[in-house]
Amino acid sequence: MTPGQVLLFAVGGLANAAYLFIVAAGLSLVFGALRVINMAHGSLYMIAAFVTVVIGNQLGAGLGFWGGMLVAVAVAGAIGGVVEVLVLRRVYGREHLVQLLGTYAVSLIIAGAVRIVFGANYRTIVSPIPGHLDLGGYSYASYSLFMIAAAIAIGCAVWAMLYRTSLGRNIRAAVADPDLLNATGVNVTRLYTTVFMIGAALAGLGGSIVAPSQAVGSSIDTDVLVLAFAISVIGGLGSIVGSAVGALIVGMVISFGLVIPATNPFALAFVFIIMTAVLIVRPRGLFGLPES
Amino acid sequence: MIRRLPRSRGDRVRWGVVLVLFLFVALIPPLAGLNENLNPDASSRFQIFLGTSALVLALWAISYNLMLGYTGMVSFAHAAYYGVGAYTVALIFKRYHLPILLGLAAAPFAAAAVGVVTGLVAQRAVRLYFSLLTLAISQLLFSLAFTWYDFTGGDNGISVTVPDQLSDYTTLYYFTAAVVGLCLLLMFLLVRSPFGAALLSIRENRQRAAAIGINVKVYELAIYTVASLFAGMAGGLFMLYQQQAYPEMLYWTANAQPVVVSLLGGTGTFLGPAVGAFIYVVLDNAVSKQFPYQFDIILGAIVLGVVLAVPGGISDAPTVFLRLRERFHRGEKAEVAPAESAGEAIRMFDVRKALATDAIQAEEVHPGQTLLQIDHLSRRFGGLRAVEDVSLEVKQGDRHAIIGPNGAGKSTLFNLITGQLKPTSGTVKFGGREITGKAPHVIARTGIGRAFQITTIFPKLTVRQNLQFAMLAHAGYTVRPFGFANRIFYAEAQELAEAVGLGAWADLPAGQLSHGDQRAIEIAISLALGSKLVLLDEPTAGMSAYETDKAMELVRRLATERHLTLLFCEHDMSVVFSTARTVTVMHQGRVLTEGTPEQVRHNPDVQKVYLGELEQEELGA
Numbered sequence: 066m067t068p069g070q071v072l073l074f075a076v077g078g079l080a081n082a083a084y085l086f087i088v089a090a091g092l093s094l095v096f097g098a099l100r101v102i103n104m105a106h107g108s109l110y111m112i113a114a115f116v117t118v119v120i121g122n123q124l125g126a127g128l129g130f131w132g133g134m135l136v137a138v139a140v141a142g143a144i145g146g147v148v149e150v151l152v153l154r155r156v157y158g159r160e161h162l163v164q165l166l167g168t169y170a171v172s173l174i175i176a177g178a179v180r181i182v183f184g185a186n187y188r189t190i191v192s193p194i195p196g197h198l199d200l201g202g203y204s205y206a207s208y209s210l211f212m213i214a215a216a217i218a219i220g221c222a223v224w225a226m227l228y229r230t231s232l233g234r235n236i237r238a239a240v241a242d243p244d245l246l247n248a249t250g251v252n253v254t255r256l257y258t259t260v261f262m263i264g265a266a267l268a269g270l271g272g273s274i275v276a277p278s279q280a281v282g283s284s285i286d287t288d289v290l291v292l293a294f295a296i297s298v299i300g301g302l303g304s305i306v307g308s309a310v311g312a313l314i315v316g317m318v319i320s321f322g323l324v325i326p327a328t329n330p331f332a333l334a335f336v337f338i339i340m341t342a343v344l345i346v347r348p349r350g351l352f353g354l355p356e357s
Numbered sequence: 358m359i360r361r362l363p364r365s366r367g368d369r370v371r372w373g374v375v376l377v378l379f380l381f382v383a384l385i386p387p388l389a390g391l392n393e394n395l396n397p398d399a400s401s402r403f404q405i406f407l408g409t410s411a412l413v414l415a416l417w418a419i420s421y422n423l424m425l426g427y428t429g430m431v432s433f434a435h436a437a438y439y440g441v442g443a444y445t446v447a448l449i450f451k452r453y454h455l456p457i458l459l460g461l462a463a464a465p466f467a468a469a470a471v472g473v474v475t476g477l478v479a480q481r482a483v484r485l486y487f488s489l490l491t492l493a494i495s496q497l498l499f500s501l502a503f504t505w506y507d508f509t510g511g512d513n514g515i516s517v518t519v520p521d522q523l524s525d526y527t528t529l530y531y532f533t534a535a536v537v538g539l540c541l542l543l544m545f546l547l548v549r550s551p552f553g554a555a556l557l558s559i560r561e562n563r564q565r566a567a568a569i570g571i572n573v574k575v576y577e578l579a580i581y582t583v584a585s586l587f588a589g590m591a592g593g594l595f596m597l598y599q600q601q602a603y604p605e606m607l608y609w610t611a612n613a614q615p616v617v618v619s620l621l622g623g624t625g626t627f628l629g630p631a632v633g634a635f636i637y638v639v640l641d642n643a644v645s646k647q648f649p650y651q652f653d654i655i656l657g658a659i660v661l662g663v664v665l666a667v668p669g670g671i672s673d674a675p676t677v678f679l680r681l682r683e684r685f686h687r688g689e690k691a692e693v694a695p696a697e698s699a700g701e702a703i704r705m706f707d708v709r710k711a712l713a714t715d716a717i718q719a720e721e722v723h724p725g726q727t728l729l730q731i732d733h734l735s736r737r738f739g740g741l742r743a744v745e746d747v748s749l750e751v752k753q754g755d756r757h758a759i760i761g762p763n764g765a766g767k768s769t770l771f772n773l774i775t776g777q778l779k780p781t782s783g784t785v786k787f788g789g790r791e792i793t794g795k796a797p798h799v800i801a802r803t804g805i806g807r808a809f810q811i812t813t814i815f816p817k818l819t820v821r822q823n824l825q826f827a828m829l830a831h832a833g834y835t836v837r838p839f840g841f842a843n844r845i846f847y848a849e850a851q852e853l854a855e856a857v858g859l860g861a862w863a864d865l866p867a868g869q870l871s872h873g874d875q876r877a878i879e880i881a882i883s884l885a886l887g888s889k890l891v892l893l894d895e896p897t898a899g900m901s902a903y904e905t906d907k908a909m910e911l912v913r914r915l916a917t918e919r920h921l922t923l924l925f926c927e928h929d930m931s932v933v934f935s936t937a938r939t940v941t942v943m944h945q946g947r948v949l950t951e952g953t954p955e956q957v958r959h960n961p962d963v964q965k966v967y968l969g970e971l972e973q974e975e976l977g978a
Contacts (some may be wrong), residue, residue: 066380072516094929102485115846119416152661152665154666156602160429161431161484161485161488162425162429162431163664165431165488166431166620166660166663167614167660167661167664168662169613169616169660170656170657170658170659170661170664171657171661171856172652172657172659173613173656173657173660173893174653174654174661176650176653176657176658177650177651177652177653177654177657178650180653181650181651183432211614232395241952245846254788287609288609291492291496291609294489294492295493298486298489298493331497333500334496334497334500334501335503336496336498337493337494337497338497340493341490341493342498344481344482344489344490344493345478345481348482348486349486350482
């Protein structure tokens with residue numbers, strides 16, 4: 066493999082890592098604050114991808130995409146809010162299997178609804194940032210570079226939200242001791258709704274941002290969910306830094322696994338081998354919080 | 358030891374359901390034929406085919422429920438074992454040209470082999486992380502089936518034409534029914550056995566299960582393997598009637614089917630998932646042909662309904678049922694009402710017995726040899742020295758109290774003794790045998806019982822079962838996959854329940870009793886384990902003064918009658934000074950002093966430590 070090829074696949078890996086990080090950060094944020102694994106996280110991603118494609122194409126190429134993205138993120142956040150109020154509030158503090166099954170039920174309902182509304186066909190949208198960058202004989206899609214930049218920006222924004230705002234301070238306090246936080250006059254119930262909506266919006270942002278680079282179909286919910294799980298487990302549930310590291314590992318493995326002949330058919334298997342290995346050595350992932 | 362119990366109405370209802378199910382299964386082919394005669398559009402072949410698929414689904418779902426309902430484990434890898442079973446049959450028949458029934462016989466064992474190896478890996482984590490590990494395992498096996506073209510046929514899977522004898526729908530149906538029936542019988546015997554009792558106790562309370570001497574991990578791995586064995590059988594049968602095996606069978610989302618079916622029929626009953634399987638197949642056939650997407654929504658709504666409507670989790674379903682039945686039966690035996698006010702049970706125990714106890718208590722207890730010896734025990738949490746160089750001896754027959762302000766390290770010391778925590782340094786010897794750093798279930802088996810600070814019992818099991826299961830674990834019977842757990846030690850458990858004043862409530866779920874009574878159960882569990890040393894972590898925390906008196910009276914009486922050694926920590930000084938023969942005072946992780954209650958009471962250092970906390974109490978009294 067030439068250095069040029071390595072760079073090509075590294076950038077491909079970074080682009081994978083970019084959208085996966087955005088999705089996994091949402092999953093991890095929700096787990097950190099609410100101690101709930103959201104099985105419907107991939108469904109919110111899928112809804113947003115469909116909304117982006119449909120509205121984006123409706124509004125016209127280029128600018129239409131950005132309009133679609135705005136609506137998509139808002140829709141994902143809003144659905145997240147509804148799910149939190151109607152379902153999650155009733156399962157906090159229950160056995161984790163109840164939470165898994167509750168959010169799993171939501172994912173089934175959303176999957177059915179998406180297929181009714183958007184149909185079973187794959188849909189696509191043209192990239193809002195066309196063109197490519199030529200370097201060393203290989204060309205790099207400008208949109209991939211945009212995704213990487215966007216993921217870095219979103220990562221910084223989430224970090225700043227957690228560590229530089231009063232909302233973030235409350236979220237971190239809720240992770241440590243929700244009862245005490247409640248006693249200091251913070252409405253923890255509403256805080257949980259907010260956190261869940263932010264998580265849902267991140268899932269939506271991930272789905273929206275990935276739409277121009279992948280075909281959008283009605284099975285992308287479980288595909289992305291299982292990768293987001295792998296990332297969260299490798300990086301550690303509840304840690305944003307962990308999500309970034311996990312996304313990098315998974316993104317690179319997928320990118321390079323597809324080209325290195327020896328591992329070719331086993332690219333995805335490789336992700337799960339790493340996931341298993343990490344869990345065996347460090348049961349809470351590289352940067353994980355303990356399970357309460 | 359084993360006693361035949363009278364059949365209750367609940368049993369009769371249950372056997373009635375089994376009979377109806379049996380007849381229904383037996384009559385499907387003739388009924389389908391009849392239906393075809395009356396209604397030429399209905400194909401009997403198709404309906405028998407649906408019946409076969411429901412039977413296979415029932416077996417698969419019940420095998421899943423061995424984990425979900427009986428042990429409380431959520432696995433995402435169960436579909437993979439089902440897939441392994443199907444592939445085994447296909448490969449043996451098609452690739453190696455061996456008889457297809459040989460393949461079917463091999464399927465469960467192939468699945469179990471994969472199950473035990475992957476289960477060992479998944480076992481590295483518990484609960485949520487266990488579920489996520491099974492997800493990774495499932496996807497690994499799926500990738501293998503999907504990409505290993507030469508062996509598994511890749512994404513096409515393997516198609517098989519079954520031999521003529523089995524291609525007749527009715528024959529295949531009855532064959533499947535016979536195999537499924539046999540598997541269900543085996544699983545039923547298993548869950549009712551002492552082994553099944555161990556599983557139930559793990560589902561109810563992992564910590565308590567370990568504290569009665571059950572090796573939680575081993576039992577979980579065992580049931581995980583057994584579940585994968587039966588899933589492999591189901592997968593093999595699937596192969597026979599579908600005549601194909603394909604990689605999607607192994608994909609993690611395929612686990613939705615047994616989960617939904619189990620929830621639909623009820624995870625709390627053995628045959629619930631079987632009922633769920635028939636409902637599912639009928640529903641699937643009626644709805645998903647015309648409205649495939651609506652079917653997902655209906656399934657989602659069902660799961661959501663079950664999850665939200667049954668409080669305390671889906672494993673609570675049996676309690677809801679019991680509670681309803683209890684309400685139904687209360688009219689008949691009005692004299693057996695649950696203990697409504699705190700400590701009622703204790704209040705009601707025989708007054709003469711209590712008086713006799715006082716007489717015994719008046720005799721001096723002569724402490725014997727050293728039973729528990731702790732040498733230079735330390736435990737640090739990062740920079741915090743929770744327990745620092747503690748040495749302590751507990752004499753046989755003594756009632757030894759450990760006191761000290763909050764944060765003195767009392768609970769940490771208890772956790773070090775019973776194995777919940779491993780010491781940083783130092784040793785613990787019990788009866789001359791070193792037990793330092795051993796697992797809780799091992800220590801429990803050497804004869805140290807424990808009542809935890811937060812009451813730790815099996816809340817959904819009856820009072821009697823709480824004690825019976827402890828006795829089973831103590832006798833080492835929980836390895837037995839045969840016999841009826843509820844009939845073993847029945848009388849012994851009843852007797853013990855009566856001894857702690859809970860005889861009248863032996864049939865109630867332990868969690869329904871008052872706080873004081875639950876503590877009594879916890880102490881009784883220690884007795885059921887034949888513990889020589891009983892550790893009580895704040896036995897009277899949260900009790901009223903009256904309850905406290907009665908509870909400690911019970912403790913003293915039991916200790917005297919059964920020659921127990923007590924080690925307890927307590928904040929209530931009246932309890933300490935009325936019960937203890939020896940008192941150790943701890944402060945900031947160290948032993949401050951030790952002596953008789955009288956010596957400790959007048960020790961100026963102790964007064965200093967407790968100043969403020971004890972001033973108003975009876976320090977000077």
